[in-house]
Amino acid sequence: MATQETGHITGTKDKDYDIIWFVEQCLDNVLKMETFAEDADRDGDSELAEFFRRAQGESRKGAEQGKEHLRRRLCA
Numbered sequence: 001m002a003t004q005e006t007g008h009i010t011g012t013k014d015k016d017y018d019i020i021w022f023v024e025q026c027l028d029n030v031l032k033m034e035t036f037a038e039d040a041d042r043d044g045d046s047e048l049a050e051f052f053r054r055a056q057g058e059s060r061k062g063a064e065q066g067k068e069h070l071r072r073r074l075c076a
Contacts, residue, residue: 019069026063030056 033056040049 016073019066019073023063023066023070026059026066029059030063033059 033052037049037052037056040046040052
């Protein structure tokens with residue numbers, strides 16, 4: 001049975017790593033949603049393009065919220 005990493009190996013507590021991972025995933029999703037929206041636009045599907053842009057906005061919000069959590073913890 002594998003042992004879960006709780007900061008002993010990386011030196012980063014799980015909760016801190018989790019926030020960093022979350023922000024990175026949100027920002028990666030923002031980039032992907034741009035590509036998806038452009039694909040939909042290129043195919044003339046404005047409804048789908050708008051859907052991807054709304055999803056992009058939500059991912060951007062998640063990244064900003066995650067960064068705020070990081071700021072509070074790093075500046076404390």
